[in-house]
Every structure is written in structure tokens, then in C-alpha cells.
Amino acid sequence: MQSTLTATTDYRPGLEDRDWSFKGATTDYGTHDLHKYPARMIPQIPDALFEHWTHTGTLSEGDLVFDPFSGSGTTAAEARRHGLNAIATDINPFACLLSRTKSTVPDLDTLESAIRQCLGTDWATREQFIEENYQSAASQHRTKHGGDIYTEDSGDQNYNAYGVRKGWFPEPQLAKITAMSRQLSELRAEYDHEVIRFIRIALAQAARNISYQRDSEFKRHRIPEADRESHDPKFTETFIETLRENFYGLVDYATQVSDETTATIKYADCRDTSVLAPDSADAVVSSPPYGDHSTTVAYGGFSTDPAAVATPLKLDQMTDVDPSGLGGSKTTSDIEFATVSEWSPTLRATVDALKDVDGRDDDVLHFFADYAETLEQMARVVKPGQPVAIVLGNRTVSRVPIPMNVITIEIAQQFQLDLEHSLPRSIPSKTLPYENAPENIPGQTGGLIADEYVLIFRAGQ
Numbered sequence: 001m002q003s004t005l006t007a008t009t010d011y012r013p014g015l016e017d018r019d020w021s022f023k024g025a026t027t028d029y030g031t032h033d034l035h036k037y038p039a040r041m042i043p044q045i046p047d048a049l050f051e052h053w054t055h056t057g058t059l060s061e062g063d064l065v066f067d068p069f070s071g072s073g074t075t076a077a078e079a080r081r082h083g084l085n086a087i088a089t090d091i092n093p094f095a096c097l098l099s100r101t102k103s104t105v106p107d108l109d110t111l112e113s114a115i116r117q118c119l120g121t122d123w124a125t126r127e128q129f130i131e132e133n134y135q136s137a138a139s140q141h142r143t144k145h146g147g148d149i150y151t152e153d154s155g156d157q158n159y160n161a162y163g164v165r166k167g168w169f170p171e172p173q174l175a176k177i178t179a180m181s182r183q184l185s186e187l188r189a190e191y192d193h194e195v196i197r198f199i200r201i202a203l204a205q206a207a208r209n210i211s212y213q214r215d216s217e218f219k220r221h222r223i224p225e226a227d228r229e230s231h232d233p234k235f236t237e238t239f240i241e242t243l244r245e246n247f248y249g250l251v252d253y254a255t256q257v258s259d260e261t262t263a264t265i266k267y268a269d270c271r272d273t274s275v276l277a278p279d280s281a282d283a284v285v286s287s288p289p290y291g292d293h294s295t296t297v298a299y300g301g302f303s304t305d306p307a308a309v310a311t312p313l314k315l316d317q318m319t320d321v322d323p324s325g326l327g328g329s330k331t332t333s334d335i336e337f338a339t340v341s342e343w344s345p346t347l348r349a350t351v352d353a354l355k356d357v358d359g360r361d362d363d364v365l366h367f368f369a370d371y372a373e374t375l376e377q378m379a380r381v382v383k384p385g386q387p388v389a390i391v392l393g394n395r396t397v398s399r400v401p402i403p404m405n406v407i408t409i410e411i412a413q414q415f416q417l418d419l420e421h422s423l424p425r426s427i428p429s430k431t432l433p434y435e436n437a438p439e440n441i442p443g444q445t446g447g448l449i450a451d452e453y454v455l456i457f458r459a460g461q
């Protein structure tokens, strides 16, 4: 009787026995919802993997996990919750700031006093000053959309003086957001960067909530023009609410991580071999982009306004992100198109089908040649015999399906990454269009991702 009870308590489902869809799971616990970065991986995936691997002895406390595509930092944050160290890369400097914030716990008392100070009497005076002066400035310069009121330009006619695209924010809220950002720069003299960075991420999310950008669509869209005049959210209240929620999330996270572990986030192309020595990571857990940023998810485009209004990041750093993503106009690979399509018969067949449709075959080959290099990098840095988990979905290009899961498995073989599990998951809550229809009509979508896969490989011995 006793042994049966023990066996029941100890029972843990194997990787194949779990439901990887995690329907109904709460995904915003701890620091996971500090900012709504696009295409975040649900934390339950790294959580389940780390739980399984630490329980089965594949990973031990203090081991190192690598995430080449950090995004918001889900893998790094979860690794620390499981007593593991993390290293991650991203070519988006805003994603790097967010990942660091999500996986670091600043001193909570100091953070609380910085929050009090940035919303104290000085702020009330500044806010009132903006309100009064804006009213007089606005009466002279006001045009239909808030962003157009600026007389002074940043040089590019599409951007206003704050370095954000015109017409995406109401006024005077934009002036208040950027004034708060300046105040945070001043507070930097008194508080360390982790404290100020935490507040900046909340400011970036509050700015997103205040902007004209609509929720629930993947491409950037605004609320209808007719509704913009009446869109008048209160800056200070929105910011305080976001800060409060983020702070509670951090307090929750703080109880779950130990000072013994660290997360290192590098602003780098994940293919850069100086990022990590060969055979140095104990596991890889990552979700790569599904295609070049310009036809799938514009991570840079989504991050540019939050970065411009809430952080000291430069506009040109941000506009560089999308062309520098895999398959982007600024990237090249040492792996030839012919080589990658030789490695993957499925890629070759896909490209042939595309050739017949509309000649986008080279775009797809470009993406997969870059992507193959990232698989090579994962295989290079992971220790022999250790796991590599890749979460991905399939998309369509010009309505031709791109079976990225099969292509990944075929290319990975070249680097002695042997498939152990292909775990399908359905994502009913994800209504996000991964590619605009070929007609490129905003809001209309081509293929939707119906499924994702968690592919688990073992590195060759």
C-alpha cells in the first residue's frame, strides 16, 4: 500500500504523455507579462522541459541553458526558476532589455522607493506644466492626429520630434510619456540601471496601451481614424496600473529564483560564434522566427515606438532589427542555397512549388540558409548527448505550405542533432496572422498557423 502511494506521488508524465497545448493555462505569472512582446512562447513549455530534464537527471542545478532567439526572455526567466543559468541572444536591443528585466530581480525596496520618487510631487508639477503648455501649443498646431502637431521634425518626415511615427499616439499623452522617460534618465544618477530598466519596461507597455494601436492583430494597426479624437486615456493612471501589476509579478518571481543563478542576455546575432564556446551549454530551448521579419512578424516594427518613447535606444538601432532578422535584406549565410536544399528534400520540393507560383522561392531559401546556420550554432554549443528543444509552427508563402518542422528535422541531421520527440500542439487562442494575404490587405490574412511543434533533439556524442 505504502509503495503504491509513493509511486503515485512520484508519477510524472513522460514528454510524449503530456498535452503540449496547455489549454486554459495561466501564462502571465511572475514576470512573463511585463510587456506584450509579439509571438512570445508560453512559459509552460520551458517550465515542463526543465521540470522533466531536472527530474530525469538530464540537467542539474547550476547547468547552463542557451536560447538563441530570446525575444521577451521566456526561456531565461524559466531557467532561473528551475535553478539553472541562462545565456540568450537577440538582434533586437529592445528584446534584450526586456529579457534582462524579465529574468533579473532588482532590490525590491530600492525599486519601490524609485517608483514613489518618479511619481511624486515633481511629477505632478511636470504633468501640469505639460498639460497647460500643450493646450496653448495645440491650439496653434493641432491637426487631425496627435503626432502631427510637432513643428520640429526628427529629419524624417514620417517621424515626429519624439522619434515615433506620426499619428500613432494621442496628445498630450505622448509628451507625458517622453517627459517621464527623461525623468527616469535623471533618476539614473540615484538608482542603479536594473531599477530604472524595470520602470522603463512598464513605461513602454503603458505607452503601448495609450497609443492608437489596436489589440489582437499581429500587424501594426490603428483604431479607426474617426475614433482617434475621442481616444483620451489618462497617462499617469495607466502607468501606475502597469507598474503595480508588473511589480506584483516581480515580487512573485523573486520568491522563486535564487541569487545563485544568473541570466546573461547578449545583443548579438545568434550565429556569432564568439557568443558561446563549443560544448558549453547543457540544453537549448528556443522558438525561432518562422520566416523573415518583413513577411511574418515585424519584431523591430513592434518594438520601435516603445523603445523610442521609453528607453534611450536609438531609432537607427531599432530600424535595423527587421532587415537583420533571419532571411532579412541585411543578412547573409555561409551556407549556400543549393546546399541547404540538398540537405532538405522537403525544402527543395517546397521551393519548386513556389517557383511555379510566384517566384518567392529565393526569399524562402534565403531564410532557410540563415536558419540552417542557427541550427549549426546550436549543435556547436550544446554538449554531446544533451537536448535541443525547438518550438515552431508552419506558415504559408503565397498559399504554399512551408513545413518548417520537417525541414528543421532534415537540416538538423546534418549537424548530428537526432530527433527524439516531435510533440504537436494546437494553439486555439492564437488568432495571429503570420502572413498577410498576398493581396496585402491589412487585417486580411493568408494561412494561419494551425499547429506548433516542440521538436526535441539530442546532440550526437
Ligand SMILES: C[S@@+](CC[C@H](N)C(=O)[O-])C[C@H]1O[C@@H](n2cnc3c(N)ncnc32)[C@H](O)[C@@H]1O
Binding pocket: 037, 038, 039, 040, 041, 042, 068, 069, 070, 071, 072, 073, 074, 075, 089, 090, 091, 092, 095, 268, 269, 270, 271, 286, 287, 288, 289, 299, 300, 324, 325, 326
Ligand atoms: C519567436 S521570437 C522569440 C520569442 C521568445 N521565445 C519569447 O518567448 O518571447 C523570435 C526572436 O528572434 C529574434 N531574431 C531574429 N533573427 C535573429 C538572429 N539572427 N539572432 C538572434 N535573434 C534573432 C527576433 O528579434 C525575435 O525576438
